[in-house]
Amino acid sequence: MNRARALQSLAALAQATRLEAFRVLVQAGPEGLAAGDLAARLDITPPALSFHLRGLAHARLIQARQQGRFIYYSADYDAMQSLVDFLTENCCGGAACLRPQAGSRRANRRRLA
Amino acid sequence: MNRARALQSLAALAQATRLEAFRVLVQAGPEGLAAGDLAARLDITPPALSFHLRGLAHARLIQARQQGRFIYYSADYDAMQSLVDFLTENCCGGAACLRPQAGSRRANRRRLA
DNA sequence: TCGACAATTAAACAATTATTTAAATATTTG
DNA sequence: CAAATATTTAAATAATTGTTTAATTGTCGA
Numbered sequence: 204m205n206r207a208r209a210l211q212s213l214a215a216l217a218q219a220t221r222l223e224a225f226r227v228l229v230q231a232g233p234e235g236l237a238a239g240d241l242a243a244r245l246d247i248t249p250p251a252l253s254f255h256l257r258g259l260a261h262a263r264l265i266q267a268r269q270q271g272r273f274i275y276y277s278a279d280y281d282a283m284q285s286l287v288d289f290l291t292e293n294c295c296g297g298a299a300c301l302r303p304q305a306g307s308r309r310a311n312r313r314r315l316a
Numbered sequence: 317m318n319r320a321r322a323l324q325s326l327a328a329l330a331q332a333t334r335l336e337a338f339r340v341l342v343q344a345g346p347e348g349l350a351a352g353d354l355a356a357r358l359d360i361t362p363p364a365l366s367f368h369l370r371g372l373a374h375a376r377l378i379q380a381r382q383q384g385r386f387i388y389y390s391a392d393y394d395a396m397q398s399l400v401d402f403l404t405e406n407c408c409g410g411a412a413c414l415r416p417q418a419g420s421r422r423a424n425r426r427r428l429a
Numbered sequence: 430t431c432g433a434c435a436a437t438t439a440a441a442c443a444a445t446t447a448t449t450t451a452a453a454t455a456t457t458t459g
Numbered sequence: 460c461a462a463a464t465a466t467t468t469a470a471a472t473a474a475t476t477g478t479t480t481a482a483t484t485g486t487c488g489a
Binding site: 209210216218223280286 | 323326327332339396399405407
């Protein structure tokens with residue numbers, strides 16, 4: 204995760220419709236949801252949803268996969284984790300902190316195992 | 317943390333100057349930095365900095381304290397943590413996940429102690 | 430209290446971002 | 460292959476956000 208990608212991710216999440224869409228997908232699990240279902244759930248027009256999903260996908264916070272004539276979108280958990288790590292990086296100037304030094308995802312996986 | 321405040325925080329971070337200012341403050345530790353030092357470090361005009369710090373402060377990601385004729389800004393670590401928790405909330409539909417279920421900050425503190 | 434410095438506020442302008450309606454693409458089913 | 464459905468793309472408009480220059484507020488030290 205670098206500055207530019209973090210910025211892109213944050214910008215993608217910094218809008219009501221996209222934030223809600225992302226949260227619905229995060230909570231929906233790896234299978235995700237079809238675009239139409241999301242549009243219904245968020246109560247927005249298909250073009251508006253498409254516009255916003257594009258932003259999330261471009262930031263790699265979500266992924267799309269076509270299945271029949273539906274397109275399923277799902278959250279990219281790794282990307283979300285990378286963003287969180289970026290934000291907490293070198294927190295507090297290296298001093299003791301609420302959260303352990305955010306390192307690589309690998310390190311966190313090990314820590315949590 | 318609720319949707320509206322998360323959105324406000326994300327919007328505050330979703331801009332190059334503000335993200336960089338926030339990161340500098342996160343890494344500067346609790347004492348923070350005077351506005352002028354930040355402006356110099358970010359190479360922007362004082363009004364531009366003021367405009368952006370206002371956004372971060374309004375989202376409560378940073379705090380200001382006056383000291384003599386300087387105003388020191390510092391990161392609010394709790395606010396940052398709350399945002400992170402909000403993003404990972406109910407991740408993966410409750411299934412096993414990269415990160416343990418994000419609960420209250422209290423719970424995380426206990427977990428990390 | 431005057432002059433200098435630190436920072437903010439105001440106002441005008443520039444740039445970016447979101448929403449809408451209409452048209453297009455792709456996929457399934459009859 | 461034609462009709463129907465799911466979704467995207469395009470184009471126009473509306474709304475929001477960032478930048479700049481100039482003026483203002485507040486604090487310190489001579």
